[in-house]
Amino acid sequence: MKQVYVGMGAVIEKDGKILVLKRSKDKDFQPETWETVTGRLEQDESPNDAILREVKEETNLEVELILPLDTGFFYRGGKEFPMVFIAYYCKYVSGEIKLSWEHSEYKWISLEEALNIPDLRHFHFMFMNLKNLKKCLPEEFKFRFSQAAPV
Numbered sequence: 001m002k003q004v005y006v007g008m009g010a011v012i013e014k015d016g017k018i019l020v021l022k023r024s025k026d027k028d029f030q031p032e033t034w035e036t037v038t039g040r041l042e043q044d045e046s047p048n049d050a051i052l053r054e055v056k057e058e059t060n061l062e063v064e065l066i067l068p069l070d071t072g073f074f075y076r077g078g079k080e081f082p083m084v085f086i087a088y089y090c091k092y093v094s095g096e097i098k099l100s101w102e103h104s105e106y107k108w109i110s111l112e113e114a115l116n117i118p119d120l121r122h123f124h125f126m127f128m129n130l131k132n133l134k135k136c137l138p139e140e141f142k143f144r145f146s147q148a149a150p151v
Helices: 047-059 111-115 118-136
Strands: 005-014 017-023 037-040 062-075 082-094 103-109
Touching: 005 047, 005 062, 005 118, 017 047, 017 111, 017 118, 037 047, 047 062, 047 082, 062 118, 082 118, 111 118
Parallel strands: 005 082
Antiparallel strands: 005 017, 005 037, 017 103, 062 082
């Protein structure tokens, strides 16, 4: 049986803008393109813990998980790397951005701007889901995540 990887993504909002990052030229997959915070689930880690860890590692920010935005399946770079993807809507809590080696630039942009950046086309469903959710969800809404069972 072939291994399937689990990828994570975070759309982080602060003051009505979302954070996008430019991948480092040293990245093996899609270098120098714009993305949201992304990463992979590690062994014995819950998806919620994984995305909080990835956000901290890649940006130095503390965020609050609000709700899942999207899920999907794709092949990262070819059929040998199947990946299930879980994307989250997160709100900024604290911290100053300090980029890891994985990214060279960042910017805070509107959802409308994000929808018009060609590099971000893979994230459009996340952005559209967030845009539509924001029309009907109260500002204080927070999804109640189930807790992982102890091992």
